[in-house]
Amino acid sequence: MKRSKSLKLALMGASVLALSACEEPQDVAIFENVDQCSQQDGFDRSACEENMKLAQDEHLRVSPKYTSVEDCEADFGSTQCEIAPVQTSSGGSVFMPLMMGYMMGNMLSGGSRVATQPLYRSADDPKSFRTGDNQKVAGKTGISKVPANVAKAPTTKTSTVRRGGFGASAPKMSSPRRSFGG
Amino acid sequence: MQRISLEQREDWKTQAESLGFNFHTIDDAPYWDESACYRFSLEQIENDIEDPSEEIENLCFEVVQRAINSEEILTKLAIPENFWDYIRASWFNQEKNLYGRLDFSYDGKGPAKLLEYNADTPTSLYESSAFQWLWLEQAMELDLIPKGCDQYNSIHEQLVEAFQNLHRNKDIDGKLHLASCQDAPEDEGTVRYLEECAVQAGLETSFLHMEEIGIDENGHFTDLDDMGIRTLFKLYPWEWIMTDDFGKAVPKSGVTFIEPAWKSILSNKGLLPLLWEMFEGHPNLLPAFFANDPRAADLDGGYVKKPLFSREGSNIEMVREGEQPLKIEGPYGEEGHIVQALHPLPVFEGNHTVIGSWLVASKPCGMGIREDNSPITKDSSRFLPHVIY
Numbered sequence: 001m002k003r004s005k006s007l008k009l010a011l012m013g014a015s016v017l018a019l020s021a022c023e024e025p026q027d028v029a030i031f032e033n034v035d036q037c038s039q040q041d042g043f044d045r046s047a048c049e050e051n052m053k054l055a056q057d058e059h060l061r062v063s064p065k066y067t068s069v070e071d072c073e074a075d076f077g078s079t080q081c082e083i084a085p086v087q088t089s090s091g092g093s094v095f096m097p098l099m100m101g102y103m104m105g106n107m108l109s110g111g112s113r114v115a116t117q118p119l120y121r122s123a124d125d126p127k128s129f130r131t132g133d134n135q136k137v138a139g140k141t142g143i144s145k146v147p148a149n150v151a152k153a154p155t156t157k158t159s160t161v162r163r164g165g166f167g168a169s170a171p172k173m174s175s176p177r178r179s180f181g182g
Numbered sequence: 183m184q185r186i187s188l189e190q191r192e193d194w195k196t197q198a199e200s201l202g203f204n205f206h207t208i209d210d211a212p213y214w215d216e217s218a219c220y221r222f223s224l225e226q227i228e229n230d231i232e233d234p235s236e237e238i239e240n241l242c243f244e245v246v247q248r249a250i251n252s253e254e255i256l257t258k259l260a261i262p263e264n265f266w267d268y269i270r271a272s273w274f275n276q277e278k279n280l281y282g283r284l285d286f287s288y289d290g291k292g293p294a295k296l297l298e299y300n301a302d303t304p305t306s307l308y309e310s311s312a313f314q315w316l317w318l319e320q321a322m323e324l325d326l327i328p329k330g331c332d333q334y335n336s337i338h339e340q341l342v343e344a345f346q347n348l349h350r351n352k353d354i355d356g357k358l359h360l361a362s363c364q365d366a367p368e369d370e371g372t373v374r375y376l377e378e379c380a381v382q383a384g385l386e387t388s389f390l391h392m393e394e395i396g397i398d399e400n401g402h403f404t405d406l407d408d409m410g411i412r413t414l415f416k417l418y419p420w421e422w423i424m425t426d427d428f429g430k431a432v433p434k435s436g437v438t439f440i441e442p443a444w445k446s447i448l449s450n451k452g453l454l455p456l457l458w459e460m461f462e463g464h465p466n467l468l469p470a471f472f473a474n475d476p477r478a479a480d481l482d483g484g485y486v487k488k489p490l491f492s493r494e495g496s497n498i499e500m501v502r503e504g505e506q507p508l509k510i511e512g513p514y515g516e517e518g519h520i521v522q523a524l525h526p527l528p529v530f531e532g533n534h535t536v537i538g539s540w541l542v543a544s545k546p547c548g549m550g551i552r553e554d555n556s557p558i559t560k561d562s563s564r565f566l567p568h569v570i571y
Contacts, residue, residue, distance in 0.1 A: 002227065002332050002570060004339040007315055008382060089399050133409075149386055153356055160396030160404040165428030166418070167393035170363055171513035 026151040027106035028114050030129055030141050040142065042108045051116045055102035059118035060085060062132030062154045063096040072097060077123040101129055103151075106143055115153035183290025184221045185530035189326050191216065191317070203313055205368045208562055214309060215564040216317055219327070220535070220551050222290070222570050227334045227549070230294050234466045235284050235539045235546035238296060238457075241464070242448050245456045246273060249447045258472055259452040260490055260517040262424050268433040269443045277442035278353045279544060280344055280376075280415070281307070286466075286537040289528030293465040294537065296457075297522070298488070302441050302449035303417050305368060306565060308375040310540060310550030311337035314567045321567075332570040334549045338379065340542035345383030347543070353438070354413045357386045359405055362417040364391045368561075369417045376415060392418050401431045413438045420446035421491050421517075451488045451520045473519035484524035489515040495560035500524065510558055526557055534559065 031037040037048035065084055066072040072081035076097035084094040100121045105114035119129040119137060129137045133154035138144040191197070194216060198206040206214040249255040250270045261269065283304035288294035315335055321327045348354040360377050362369040377387045388405060395411070396404040403411040414437050416423070423429050424446075432439075447453065454470035461467060471478040473487065484502035492498060496512025502524060527534040533553040540548040554563040 002224075002334045002336065003318070004311075004315060004336045007312060007338050148384075152386070158398040158400070158402060158404055158408055158410050160408050161399050163396040164393055165397060165431075166395050166423065166426050167363060167391075168427060169422035169425045170418075 025145040026114055026148050027109045027143060028103050028137070028146050028151055029106050029143050030101055030103050030119065030138055032101040032141060036141060037104075044107075047107060051104040052102055054116040055104075055118045056099065058116070058132070058153070059096075059099045062117065063099070063120070064132065064134070066095045067092060069093075069095045071095075073123075075122055076120065077126065080121075080123070101141065103129070103131070103137060108143075114151040117153060183226060183288070185218050185533070185535075186221055187218045188216065188321070191320055191324065191326070194317075197316070198313065201313070202371065202374070203308060205371065211562070212564055213562070214313065215553070215566050216321075218531075218566060219321075220530075220566060220568040222334070222568060224332075224570055226290060227570055230288060231286065231334070231537065231539050231549060232546045234286075234294055235541060238284060238299075238466060239282075239541055239544050239546070241457060241461055242299065242301075242453065244460065245453060246444050246447050248460070249456065250444065255452075255456065258518075259447065259450045261421075261446060261450075264430065265424050265433070265443065265446075269446060271433075272439075272443040277438060277444070278348060278440070279442060279445055280348075280440050280542065281341070282441075282445070282448070282541045282544075283550075284539045284541070286539060287525050287527050288537050294539075295468050295525045296454075296466050297468075297525075297536070298451060299448050299453055300538075301453075302445045303369075303419050303493070304538075304540075305372050305417070305561075306538065306550050306552070307337070307372050307540075309565045310335065310538065310548055311341065312375065314550065314565075317567045318569065321569075327569055328571060330571065333568060334570060335547075337540050337542060337548035340545060340547040341376070341379040342383050344543040345380045345385055349383055349385050354380075354385060356412050357388055357409075358413050358415060359411045360387060360389050360415040360417075361392045361395065364393050373415070373417050380415075392416065395428070397428060397431055401434055403428070403431070403435050403437055411437055413440065415440040419449065419491070419493070421450075451490045451492065452518075454488075454522055455520050468523045468525050470520055470522040473521055478521045481521060481523050485521045486524055487519050487521050489519055490517045495558050495563075498558050500558060508557065510560065527559070536563070 034048045034052050037043050038045040067088060069081055072095040081095045081097050084096040086094050088094060097120045099118040101119040103119055104116045117131060122130055127139045131137060131150060131154050135150045137146055137150060195206060250273050256266050282299060282301040284299050285297045286294035287297055318331060318333045322329050322331055358380050360373045362373045377389055380387050390405055394406055398404055405411055416439060420443060423432060455472050457467055458470045469481060487499040489497045492514045495510050497514040498510050500508040527536055534557050536552050536559045538550040539546060549568060551566045551568055552559050552563040553566055
């Protein structure tokens with residue numbers, strides 16, 4: 001047969017997002033520190049340390065950043081923020097929440113699709129761990145299941161200084177155009 | 183290869199609209215046209231379209247390999263010098279390509295002749311991949327065509343598989359952003375369809391318009407939520423990116439682009455003279471030269487002059503001995519031209535027919551057919567389904 005065997009009715013645009021819900025939840029492990037991790041059955045200390053180090057590196061990259069400590073504390077609570085090792089372009093300080101724990105794959109079930117990352121606790125929901133892009137993970141340490149998208153590395157929030165730098169080279173057509181492709 | 187007139191499905195317009203395929207009719211003229219279909223034998227598909235497509239793709243890789251190491255060629259292709267290293271790096275780093283469409287002149291007999299390669303921003307994807315497939319299943323069900331027909335079209339399956347591989351191998355790491363220009367509904371439809379294929383492959387996606395992309399102070403591109411873009415599928419030509427204001431930020435942006443920058447060599451009409459120079463006499467190639475090459479004057483029997491960056495038939499000029507030249511107006515051409523030996527499209531019941539041969543991840547996997555009343559096909563050319571039996 002030279003054609004697709006089946007074709008989940010492919011729409012152009014409409015209801016695209018409805019299909020993303022059916023991914024398998026991922027097994028993850030959540031710890032506040034290396035000691036807690038190494039006490040978990042099946043987890044050895046060197047892997048715990050390695051993942052902690054990875055999460056700490058990611059912490060600098062993916063933690064939410066603020067230009068005032070007040071804004072940061074409003075989201076994460078009093079004394080829950082630290083100075084980030086970066087500065088604004090005008091030399092001002094940047095603040096980020098303290099890392100409250102880390103998430104890694106479950107070493108007993110492979111867990112290879114889980115991106116090791118830092119976890120935070122927000123002021124309005126202090127019982128839960130959250131990822132750098134503010135997705136709720138779990139309220140307890142140890143092994144948990146989370147939706148697959150939560151187990152992925154967070155993308156970083158940044159600040160856009162300008163938009164509109166693409167598009168100017170599209171030729172100006174005299175009549176409306178359906179397509180610039182070919 | 184035959185053109186067969188057919189009864190249309192009564193409700194095809196309703197179906198098209200419920201699927202979001204809203205550009206099925208253009209200014210009251212049909213774009214999707216199922217009043218006829220083209221019939222092929224399996225041998226015609228496999229020997230004359232599929233195998234040559236694979237072979238040409240491999241020849242094209244040899245052209246890229248040669249072009250990226252030649253300042254002379256990159257200059258001829260009118261590629262800005264500040265992008266040469268970036269294009270080279272995209273090739274050496276094996277940045278993955280997703281899809282492309284080879285356009286052939288083919289009449290059912292003899293070798294299909296390559297007219298051009300839409301390697302960077304091909305459209306008419308959804309109608310080839312999905313709506314044509316649906317037509318086949320329903321037309322067999324309604325006895326409009328014999329039961330047991332087949333179609334050269336596993337495009338959808340291949341797209342989902344290609345995205346799965348990109349996902350698994352971390353070529354797409356994290357969210358995939360997809361973009362097309364504002365006010366180009368067909369392009370947006372094509373991108374929305376690709377977005378759906380990516381979602382079916384388990385990727386997280388986000389659509390925005392090219393004009394909406396932002397930049398942060400570190401030179402990284404951002405989406406409308408100020409999130410950094412890591413992988414961008416763009417239905418927007420590389421040569422425009424290179425001249426846009428944000429273009430100069432591209433090489434250091436850290437963004438993985440699909441299609442990758444090395445595709446700018448293949449989507450350039452300069453590919454055609456480069457192929458001819460390296461593989462002169464290949465049965466699927468037509469003689470072609472850069473316009474300032476003296477050998478261009480030797481093309482007897484007529485020629486077609488094409489701007490390096492032309493799209494959708496714009497600024498194409500067809501010259502035949504003893505006839506008025508035929509010219510499509512448009513905005514392209516300042517960048518230079520090529521000339522290609524004339525190999526007119528075959529005519530079926532007054533219609534000029536071009537074959538679009540689809541490749542996904544460089545694997546040939548399907549076909550779409552366009553018809554026009556004029557010998558030069560354009561963005562308004564009708565799309566007709568095909569069958570194998």
